[in-house]
């Protein structure tokens with residue numbers, strides 16, 4: 005059965021990363037993965053949470069939100085309900101962990117980098133697009149700190165990106181759109197570095213448990229997708245792509 009948009013099973017959607025998308029944040033990106041669109045900003049704050057005070061170490065925190073009309077049906081703003089739902093909590097923690105996994109926090113001094121991912125249009129894979137876009141925004145923000153001599157060395161050890169994979173109608177496929185995601189028997193988010201190592205794998209066989217062979221196949225697709233994404237991140241960072249990695 006042909007995929008929506010006639011994509012091959014190992015093909016990601018058209019991707020576009022626009023840097024410096026908004027004016028005020030130190031790093032700001034619009035990432036588009038097909039019809040999924042997320043604005044990711046990285047903001048530097050010159051203080052850390054209480055548990056890190058006087059430690060010389062910094063922190064990276066992430067927040068995630070979907071605009072009310074980013075989805076088919078209007079979604080009530082969490083701020084007007086007064087509480088953050090479980091899905092949002094899970095996603096923002098995932099984004100924070102992914103970005104922290106590639107940054108040496110002791111090299112950013114006592115600063116917090118706030119990552120804000122705001123989904124303006126959702127068509128599946130919003131958490132993975134958030135991670136891929138957030139990395140570029142954070143790289144820009146950290147690069148600015150470095151250029152202003154606020155930090156002595158680049159603290160970024162690796163690129164990090166993320167993509168969804170899944171099993172839909174018994175077929176393993178890469179980068180599910182909403183329609184595919186909602187009929188998937190297995191879905192998985194694969195977060196990887198440019199060295200081909202895994203940062204996190206979130207997989208659920210809610211509709212049907214999956215085998216080791218399925219897992220291997222899905223991880224292979226995840227690898228293919230992340231390799232393409234990291235190339236796109238490099239392309240978006242242009243002349244600073246080689247400068248953002250630290251020496252060790």
Ligand code: UDP
Nearest residue numbers: 075076079126127128129130131132182185
């Ligand atoms: N979605 C939605 N409303 C919601 C949550 C999700 O319309 O409250 C849609 C949206 O297109 C999203 C997709 O369902 O991208 C898959 O959601 P999931 O929770 O799996 O997260 P995602 O794939 O976006 O990371």
